[in-house]
Amino acid sequence: MTLETVSQTRSHAGTQGVYSHRSAETGTDMTFSVFVPDHAEGAKLPVLWYLSGLTCTHANVTEKGEYRRACAEHGVIFVAPDTSPRGEDVPDAADEYDFGQGAGFYVDATQEPWAKNYRMRSYIERELPQVIAANVPAADMDRQSIAGHSMGGHGALTIGLRNPDRFRSISAFSPIVAPSEVPWGEKALGRYLGSDRASWREYDAVALIEDGARHPHILVDQGTADNFLVEQLRTHRLAETCDTAGLDATIRLQPGYDHSYYFISTFMAEHVKWHAERLG
Ligand SMILES: N[C@@H](CCC(=O)N[C@@H](CSC=O)C(=O)NCC(=O)O)C(=O)O
Numbered sequence: 001m002t003l004e005t006v007s008q009t010r011s012h013a014g015t016q017g018v019y020s021h022r023s024a025e026t027g028t029d030m031t032f033s034v035f036v037p038d039h040a041e042g043a044k045l046p047v048l049w050y051l052s053g054l055t056c057t058h059a060n061v062t063e064k065g066e067y068r069r070a071c072a073e074h075g076v077i078f079v080a081p082d083t084s085p086r087g088e089d090v091p092d093a094a095d096e097y098d099f100g101q102g103a104g105f106y107v108d109a110t111q112e113p114w115a116k117n118y119r120m121r122s123y124i125e126r127e128l129p130q131v132i133a134a135n136v137p138a139a140d141m142d143r144q145s146i147a148g149h150s151m152g153g154h155g156a157l158t159i160g161l162r163n164p165d166r167f168r169s170i171s172a173f174s175p176i177v178a179p180s181e182v183p184w185g186e187k188a189l190g191r192y193l194g195s196d197r198a199s200w201r202e203y204d205a206v207a208l209i210e211d212g213a214r215h216p217h218i219l220v221d222q223g224t225a226d227n228f229l230v231e232q233l234r235t236h237r238l239a240e241t242c243d244t245a246g247l248d249a250t251i252r253l254q255p256g257y258d259h260s261y262y263f264i265s266t267f268m269a270e271h272v273k274w275h276a277e278r279l280g
Contacts (some may be wrong), residue, residue, distance in 0.1 A: 001021060006018040014035055028117060030085070034079050051146070055097050057102070061149070064265060066265035145169040145170070146171075151184070168217065173264045174222050174235075180201070180207060205238060209247060210241060226258050235251060238251060
């Protein structure tokens, strides 16, 4: 598979790259960023995936996430994919920031006209890892963890919970923990997957845990001044569900922080370190 280098920039004792490739899953060109810390020749470094939220591309966290110093210090490769397929030929929902392009919700859509291109689950779980393994020689694909923000926090939790043997740890900033129960999620899952709510459960972290999914290493940070907390994020649902299931997740409320990258960047280094400790 051919990878086009969009840019490579030296930063924090490493290389920040942006690349694009043709995706078989989405049927579109996809762009992602990868930060590779400097390393000895032949060395293998663990991989931390970061899934972004509504309206984002790879660029939001790459420019505002402030992960590079911590990744260089701990020797962690950081991969930031896009949040949906994009292009003039890709169905979109004009004027809806929370659906369509920029809002793939990390599902494989089953409904028309979304099913052909909106295959972000398979893209993140299968295709992009193969692209990374083939093109980033330092990437140790036996040591992976996953993180994300908001819609991407939902993606990290659900992908991590479905694949506990692949991802050694899961962390999330302000995740949508129960999309089946909130407006953003009901809209996206209803239109991408259809009205049968049973088919939504594998894309809902609370439902996955209720249905038996487990992971020993989960960290969530949530700002108390986040304007989406009450209606869309509902962190307490994850806390309650983990308690009931006997899951020892670390769920922290951070006083005064909002939903923005000012919040994410404040705690990013802690998340990178926490993952690095579990990645060995
Ligand atoms: N109405 C807003 C909502 C968009 C927004 O807040 N997006 C967040 C993620 S929300 C959940 O997934 C985000 O990360 N924005 C990008 C950023 O750089 O802050 C709007 O349309 O702006």
